Amino acid sequence: MNFPPQLPAAVSAHPYPLLFATVSGAHLYGFPSPDSDWDLRGVHVLPAREVLSLHPLQDTVKVDRMEDGVELDLVTHDARKFIELMLRPNGYVLEQLHSPLVVHTSPEHAELVLLGRQCVTRYHAHHYLGFSAGQWKLLHKPLECGELPELKPLLYTFRTLLTGIHLMRTGEVEANLVTLNAESGLPFLDDLIVRKQGGREHEPVGHALDIYEADFRRLTTALEAAHEATHLPPKVAPEVRAALSELLVRLRLGDQA
Template sequence: MYQSKAWGFASPDSDYDVRFIYVRNKEDYLKLNKNRDVIEWRLDDVLDINGWDIQKALRLLYKSNPTLIEWSMSPMVYKTTPQWEKISGIISQYFLEKTGVYHYLSMAKGNYREYLKTDEVKLKKYFYVIRPILACKWILDKKTAPPMLFSELMNECLDDELKPEINRLLEIKKQTSELGKGKRIDVINDYIEKELAEIEKKADIIENKYNDWEILNKIFLEILEQ
């Protein structure tokens, strides 16, 4: 499970974002023509299903892809396998701080610029800016991948003076189908602008690191032989 339900701030009518990794027949990986490596299926307005081929997933893990890492950390798991448990057991080794910070920083900046700079804003968009900011702060402080749950990020990384306002919005969002529009909340906007500037400065000086293919190649071949 992914997005708002896994993050812990779903509305009553939030859809179900189901994510999975799949493996094709061994022969498919030996063909000259490349197969599509994504399965996308939206059953209705409630169920959104998206899967990645194992080869794509492992290549993205090598690059410390934050989306794949979030999938692996979801608190809501419908089904797992021994093969996936082996992969999830090494994911933390492939987390790169710089990649993670720049991913969440870009997300926060983009959502803030697009949704929260006018006098009237979509209030739910505050969560889509605050969460990636807190994820950046977590990475910079703890040097690990941030947790999925917004409540955990908020408890660890959000300034105490902002918590009552964020909790107020959070309770409204959980209880109503649509948070709706409202006046821009200046105290939150000021916090966002301050944090974005500070995170950008810190991100620039994170040491570049690189992952190794050996473990991933071994896991991939083992999976194909099963």
């Protein structure tokens, strides 16, 4: 993918060294609209001097701006905070870490990717079950006001369910809905994706939601079953935690500030 120049420019302007910066959001999920913003996510390393001082830590850096028609949403976490999130059943950070849309990388990023594969547990299913249920509920809110629901949360609903099922069955992080649907074969999804790609961020669904409900319920049940049947471990192994800790120490001690 050819990235807008604003993305590498944001990486270069970041106040701290970055281990990686990848694209998340609609571009990663395979259904960006012409007006979708660019969600840039990554990990920075705070200098040891700041970590040891009494000053408040910038363990999260956020930049949200519009430049030459490109809307950029940049969020990076300090390495310690990101690693702590990796050790929880947090699907977001795994998707960011394993995103194939890489704007900036480093040898430590490659290390983190390998360790991240060993941080996947059976309880990541709860992340995707909760997120999909929340998006399905969000879809119904406009109906209460006599308005049409938007296409975006409908796609997010099925994207998260299919990502969760794939993760439980294979242990691999796959966030692209086009790729996921090539495996699942839901006939309506390809059309919805094309509409989202060719429309705008808040494109309405245009159909009654009940035509999607059976598939929503079926996939929710499938994810619950995949969670029960998975061979993924219940928690991250102690040796993986130790390796992540050692990586963090090396990152801190390697700082020359």
